[in-house]
Amino acid sequence: METSKRNNFVRTLTAAFPHTIPVLAGFLVLGMAYGMLMLKNGYGPLWSVPMSAIAFCGSMQFVAITLLTTAFRPVEALLLSFLVNARHLFYGLSMLEKYKGFGKVKAFLIYTLCDETFSIVSCVTPPEGVEPKGFYLSISLLHYCYWIVGTFLGGVLGNLVTFNMLGLDFALTALFVVLFIEQMKKSGNRIFGFIGIGAALAARLVFGAENMVLPALAAILVILIAGRTKLCR
């Protein structure tokens, strides 16, 4: 019984791991960059690792460095984090069905639902004979560990790293490009893919790199709801 349970766990993890390799590269590099940046600002791994483990929100953690190096403003931190992370509201809507009936595991899946996990889970189905719950849990857990390990390494190694990692974080851009293509293979999806690209591009041009996300999300919501009857034949 115990061994079969363990075999099952190993098999699920083995099935999930290949899907997480691009994120392994991306999160180790970005996590290390974060750990190093925190160290430069006076926060060693003892401080940066808990931030990664508790808040687990990549881009917002970089934004939060400013909040950690100026006056103490917790309310601003809370509001800013909500706004920067607003795109997760949309991820949750897409995962309502997928994460249904997962019991206790579900809370962890939601806690760690990031851009990369959302992208992969909405694109990949668990292979034959692998239980979805364990499969999705493995993906989320691996991503979570990569980010924490990356942060730790960055904080410990500091500037000792000699290997030139410049450009390695392109793995995440490439991941999104590939998963975008996968989504666009279904002809019914194409118009929606273009809506996403179009709204984001317009928001980037009008509002700039710093403030593009919220206007883009608002535009997407308006287009999807207003055009509902036309978009869905």
Place this chain on the structure above:
Amino acid sequence: MPLTPTEYIIIVFAVALGAMATRFAPFVLFPEGKKPPQIVAYLGNVLPPVMMGLLVVYCLKDVPVLAAPHGLPELIAIVFVVGIHLWRNNVLLSIGSGTILYMLLVQKVFGA
């Protein structure tokens, strides 16, 4: 470190609370027992391709298009990734080779 340990911990939890509110809200608003409104089911269905499009642009938001090298490394690497992915249809190959190409471009070709 500029903040006191207590202040630091409070900021950590403030950031986490903001992030978790966005992650948990949909699941709290539309619990498993109740059937979500049709509009929510519709959004849940169509959002993945929309958000993938947004994420691609979001990743490139800081690329300087007007200054040298005018986003050329990104453009070349993405065209390569799209091409090799449509050709071989192998996710890891596409991402791995595209990333290596991009690193060569920014470190050797366009770098210093």
